[in-house]
Amino acid sequence: MQPKSGANGTAVTEFILLGLVETPELWPVIFVLFLLAYVVTVGGNLSILAAILVEPKLHTPMYFFLGNLSVMDIGCITVTIPSMLGRLVSHKRTIPYGACLTQLFFFHLLVGVDCFLLTAMAYDRFLAICQPLTYSTRMSQTVQRILVAASWACAFTNALTHTVAISTLNFCGPNVINHFYCDLPQLFQLSCSSTQLNELLLFAVGFIMAGTPVVLIVTSYIHVAAAVLRIRSAEGRKKAFSTCSSHLTVVAIFYGSGIFNYMRLGSAKLSDKDKAVGIFNTVINPMLNPIIYSLRNPDVQAALWRVVLGRWSLV
Template sequence: MELRIPANDSRVTQFVLLGLTDSPALQPILFVIFLLAYAATVGGNFSILAAILTKPRLHYPMYFFLGNLSLLDVGCITVTVPAMLRQFLSKERSIPYRACLSQLFFFHLLVGTDCFLLTVMAYDRYLAICQPLTYSTRMSWGIQKASVSMSGVFSFAHAVTQTVALSSLNFCGSNVINNFYCDLPQLFQLSCSSIQLNEQLLFLAAFFMGVAPFVLITLSYAHVVAAVLRIRSAEGRKKAFSTCGSHLTVVSIFYGTGFFSYMKLGAVDASDKDKGIGIFNTVISPMLNPLIYSLRNPDVQGALKKMLMGK
């Protein structure tokens, strides 16, 4: 495959995604692996969603948020993996300029909503364990819907801002992206105009959607740990920690991969390590989330078993 590099006086109308490998022998193997990962992610997340919808025992705020998180995980992997599977089947790796921006927009929309939703889930655990007497009023059905809606609104504003700002850049040099999907760091490296404003916008987004939620989650769980340690019963402490352990695991994976994805904005060249981080962020994390929640949550385990057995 010949990679086109437009002349400096022409504007880029499409990008070329290098993907994960150029080896013809590896492409069928990777196709099967990522197809199975996609099927497992969709199946696992929809199974949890079905269990939450059909089992009255799971009709609580924590599981309402978990159901929305499952939908976001399915959307996140759908934005990137089907396009990557198409690349494995054909030699055509180009992606139109507008399609690249669309992929960028939906990826940041879903990931941003995920970020805010994880923060709401931490606040839910704080209320349930530290403020149980006021939990039903402070986490009512209306507040639950408003929390999810506002998470989507804030993330939509972020995705629109980043996409519009990126569309103002000029791409008149190389159009080759050393990755399997379109994202800000790689596109910044290809711009032939100043990206100072874009980096500032991304820095602000990192604060409001990364640092601030992470601090709120940390504070919430600091109060939760202090409250759980005051419980005299070992069984009570175990039950309280079991409802928080899965969420903390998902938060650690989410923020860990996000940190490594955007910490090297000033790097000149993208490396294969960035592809590995991208795989973990867009494929492995959404695939692990249903497994983490089902393994560490007895209520979800019981609901899934009853649903699979037809009871």
């Protein structure tokens, strides 16, 4: 997509991403830290995928969704961090208009799939704990595939909608983005067209993409909590809650940072706080997910050790 010519100036053909820090002396430090974070995140999520494949105990719907979530996390950090590292090495902070919109599309696609996968995982926990007798039929392999396919379809529609909508705006003035990747709030600030309709669209679609999953997740866990509290055994209650705590932690971090980032578009100036939230969205969340899911799960830990030691043939 090519930018349209604005009424008050020449159309912008590229943007300047200021990155995390503007001090050149700190760029090597930032490069090393984020390269390490990228390697750890990709390695951690690949390890989770390998553990799910190796351990028969993990061949369940919950870990099927977790495996898909790991793929999304690898994609999410790959869309943003390697390009940032490349700009640090080349000392070139520009990004073409088309590349900026492409990055925005894939970022929202992958994050959108995350939204619905987390919802599917909450539904899985609801069925497993509240309706165990019908769990195997209600969460069959066909249902799992339909839920993942629907997640991709909804996320693709959302990402395409925002990308097409932002491409209709004129960028004919400032082209400096105070961030390390292209995203909607920053581009709205630079447009010389009215962004009112785009912001309304973001709120409306955001309610569907984030609000609806949050309501479904909360509703699922209200039923789960009620069912768990009816378990007479203290050990049984502890085990049931422990299977849900990892997912709830990931949900809280994911939606907390996302809501902060996109629900404050009315602020006069986007600040360095947005960079911190961006780090959470693109680096911290994907890096923490493998740690959170393996921390209190002995089956995942055992499978990870088998992967590390190369003992693939053991059952």
